[in-house]
Amino acid sequence: MSEKRQTQLVSAGRNKKWTNGAVNPPVQRASTITFNSVEEKRKATQNRMNKTLFYGRRGTNTHFAFQEAMAEVEGGAGCALYPCGTAAIASTLLAFLKTGDHVLMVDTCYEPTRDFCNNTLKRYGVETTYYDPMIGDDLESLIQPNTKVLFLESPGSITMEVQDVPKLTDIAHQHDIVVVIDNTWGAGVNFSPFDYGVDISVQAATKYIVGHSDVMLGTAVANEKHWDQLREESYLLGQCISPDDAYLGLRGLRTLDVRLKQHQESSIKVAKWLEEQPEVDFVRHPALASCPGHEFYERDFSGCNGLFSFVIKGSNPAATTAFLDGMQHFAMGYSWGGFESLVLANEPESFKQLRTVANPGFTGTLFRVHIGLENVEDLIADLKAAFERYNEACK
């Protein structure tokens, strides 16, 4: 019987094998696992890749519960765990690339993903071509005989373009290219990558899965075809996490659905309010018609969350400082996905480093906001006061 998402998030991974009858699995700390007999050791060694206690780096029952839950929620064959989202991205790329290969990377990727390609992969002799997130059929023209990985991030970091994932995966698979997506915005539930042909779904679980801004955590869920390679390569890179962090990831999953619903309701309300403000040039919220790729959001996503951007008319760094300093509820911080509201500003020049093919083409300051779980009227009042400070500083 296929369960509805809320039921799945409550029950996934709560196997008595891991929980021992409690609602939640105990935090099982271990480096060393000991065996009672030669036969028991032989069996554990043989099954070490398959959620069997063997040695701490392969995980304990707390990890197994979280891995099982993530694989079930995203619909893949298995889930590898990493100390942060960046480690999940880097390890997944390393698992499927070698010297002489070529990777197609979306131009709107998270900045450290770009830096990893431009520095680490380059040093290992892997070439990267960046492509426009809205490229569609033209992706075909960028494929080379040595293209081995297509990397998607949808919506894109900061500028929020939603990609036509099924079209791009179709093209890639005609050339035997492995498709990886950074699915952090989709949070594993609002976008189901395996239904659209993706091979590996990576998340900064640091964001919505954990949901409380207190843990760094990465996950990569792979389909059957790619699971063994991803798992073993990540293991050889020494990727593992503490059982406490696995526990907190699992705990976050239980409330993910209700948190996302509230983030969604409030963020749409704030985005619509922003669209009406005279200072705002445009809003980039995937759930609003004005966002590039909104039609793919409507077709492929079951919901949104609290993260979006808006661009104001003009750029005045002193006024931007006045906007940001003095906010009551929006704190400045390089993250999102927690219960709290956040804001960051990007001046248009910063995109010269962040984009090489998809010039965002606007001249105003971009604000990226994360709409948290505070009362939405308080958040709107905070933004209203910020615009007043901005206008005052412009005089």
Ligand SMILES: Cc1ncc(COP(=O)(O)O)c(C=O)c1O
């Ligand atoms: C889209 C996206 N992917 C990956 C990451 C990296 O995650 P972590 O900070 O856990 O390394 C981030 C972090 O902000 C992100 O926004």
